[in-house]
Amino acid sequence: MEPFDLAVVGGGAAGFMAAITAAENGVKRIIILEGTSKFMEKIRISGGGRCNVTNATWIPNELVENYPRGGIQLLESFNRFAAGDVFDWFEKKGLKLKIEEDLRVFPVSNSSAEVIDCLRKSALSKNVELLTKFFVKEILKTRDDSFNISSLKKEKIITKNIILCTGGHPSGYKLAQNLGHNIVKPVPSLFTFSTKEQNLNECSGVSIKGIDIEIKLNNKTFQNRGDLLITHWGFSGPAVLKLSSIAARELFSQKYKFNLIIKWSVLSYDELKEKINCLRFKKGRMNLINSRPVPLLTKRLWIFLLNKIDIDKDKKWADLLADERDKMINILTRDKYIISGKGPFGEEFVTSGGVKINEVNFKTMESLICPGLFFSGEVLDVDGITGGFNFQHCWTSGWIAGMAVSKLSHKVTNQ
Ligand SMILES: Cc1cc2nc3c(=O)[nH]c(=O)nc-3n(C[C@H](O)[C@H](O)[C@H](O)COP(=O)(O)OP(=O)(O)OC[C@H]3O[C@@H](n4cnc5c(N)ncnc54)[C@H](O)[C@@H]3O)c2cc1C
Numbered sequence: 001m002e003p004f005d006l007a008v009v010g011g012g013a014a015g016f017m018a019a020i021t022a023a024e025n026g027v028k029r030i031i032i033l034e035g036t037s038k039f040m041e042k043i044r045i046s047g048g049g050r051c052n053v054t055n056a057t058w059i060p061n062e063l064v065e066n067y068p069r070g071g072i073q074l075l076e077s078f079n080r081f082a083a084g085d086v087f088d089w090f091e092k093k094g095l096k097l098k099i100e101e102d103l104r105v106f107p108v109s110n111s112s113a114e115v116i117d118c119l120r121k122s123a124l125s126k127n128v129e130l131l132t133k134f135f136v137k138e139i140l141k142t143r144d145d146s147f148n149i150s151s152l153k154k155e156k157i158i159t160k161n162i163i164l165c166t167g168g169h170p171s172g173y174k175l176a177q178n179l180g181h182n183i184v185k186p187v188p189s190l191f192t193f194s195t196k197e198q199n200l201n202e203c204s205g206v207s208i209k210g211i212d213i214e215i216k217l218n219n220k221t222f223q224n225r226g227d228l229l230i231t232h233w234g235f236s237g238p239a240v241l242k243l244s245s246i247a248a249r250e251l252f253s254q255k256y257k258f259n260l261i262i263k264w265s266v267l268s269y270d271e272l273k274e275k276i277n278c279l280r281f282k283k284g285r286m287n288l289i290n291s292r293p294v295p296l297l298t299k300r301l302w303i304f305l306l307n308k309i310d311i312d313k314d315k316k317w318a319d320l321l322a323d324e325r326d327k328m329i330n331i332l333t334r335d336k337y338i339i340s341g342k343g344p345f346g347e348e349f350v351t352s353g354g355v356k357i358n359e360v361n362f363k364t365m366e367s368l369i370c371p372g373l374f375f376s377g378e379v380l381d382v383d384g385i386t387g388g389f390n391f392q393h394c395w396t397s398g399w400i401a402g403m404a405v406s407k408l409s410h411k412v413t414n415q
Pocket residue numbers: 009010011012013014015033034035036038039040041042043045046047048051052053054134135136137165166167168169171172346347348349350376377378379387388389390391392394
């Protein structure tokens with residue numbers, strides 16, 4: 001059997017971008033090997049079925065700030081192929097994109113199926129072979145520096161180059177390890193927080209903008225400001241997802257048992273004391289429930305907080321006792337919740353960990369240990385926060401790997 005010039009293992013976002021880029025730049029015999037019966041399944045379910053393709057953060061220096069792991073190495077990559085390039089890449093292929101207020105980029109149609117269609121058609125138009133149900137079990141390097149790939153069903157393929165794009169699937173880490181790579185232990189990132197806090201579900205659905213939240217673990221403090229959503233199991237929303245990403249490794253080591261501090265007010269203890277004293281004197285005849293010291297708090301949430309500190313919501317401001325005032329200030333400036341685990345559903349679940357990035361040449365995405373082996377996407381120890389940054393990393397690393405394979409003219413059959 002004539003060897004392939006390039007076998008891409010894993011038919012997700014990274015794999016398709018890598019294969020299309022190589023094909024469009026002259027690499028001839030390319031095959032994408034997908035273990036399941038469907039390509040790009042994660043793209044399909046992404047962004048609630050809308051696929052948040054990237055983020056309109058055009059400047060590479062700003063883009064890298066959204067990657068808790070891998071940021072430094074990514075700067076060079078983004079200087080070559082960043083969010084604006086991805087936007088143009090898709091639009092040139094006929095996929096119309098739009099930028100939402102928070103900078104997230106989606107297809108105008110709001111349908112991830114269009115992204116899949118665009119990638120599939122682009123691959124097929126360049127004669128990339130697409131093979132499903134080929135679950136790669138083993139990759140062996142041959143004496144002539146090619147690779148023998150075997151599937152679970154013992155089918156075999158020979159290829160001169162491989163781009164490993166197996167996402168967070170454990171088999172991909174094993175394949176990389178067998179070819180000499182080290183793996184940073186994969187742990188989940190981008191998850192919500194569960195709490196058994198009594199009565200919090202009364203606030204389910206309450207969403208508040210620009211809240212500071214904090215976790216202290218192993219003498220480290222992790223903080224984030226963002227929009228917070230209270231759910232029937234605990235806390236969600238961009239503030240929580242980002243904090244889960246920043247602290248992913250430490251939270252894993254604590255088995256997701258930790259204290260979450262929520263600062264409902266941006267004011268300091270003394271500033272809030274002054275504000276509350278003001279309410280006591282100026283609005284003394286009003287009930288606590290009808291005048292909130294933090295205007296952002298919804299009525300439901302304010303009642304919940306008052307109940308939590310055992311203060312009668314119908315009490316008059318003038319009747320508030322000094323110790324009650326202190327309890328109120330404490331809960332508004334540092335409200336503590338015991339988190340008992342991750343939330344039941346991953347909203348934009350991604351794996352932190354993977355192939356060690358100092359074993360990969362980020363100029364080409366080629367392995368520094370096994371020549372001819374390249375990596376792209378989530379299989380690497382790179383992960384971003386929510387907002388389209390994880391796909392952006394797939395597009396960028398896929399593009400760089402595809403370009404690099406096309407430049408290996410001595411090893412591939414160029415057109
Ligand atoms: C619910 C959900 C929503 C998300 N929404 C967004 C979003 O809107 N925006 C965003 O930026 N990110 C989002 N993400 C994250 C994003 O989906 C991933 O970062 C991205 O899909 C990773 O792409 P990848 O190509 O590296 O891996 P994957 O998409 O996981 O693709 C890897 C492929 O390799 C195949 N494979 C694995 N092992 C083998 C093997 N041994 N042999 C052959 N094939 C194999 C798998 O079956 C899979 O098809 C979301 C994630 C989830 C779970």
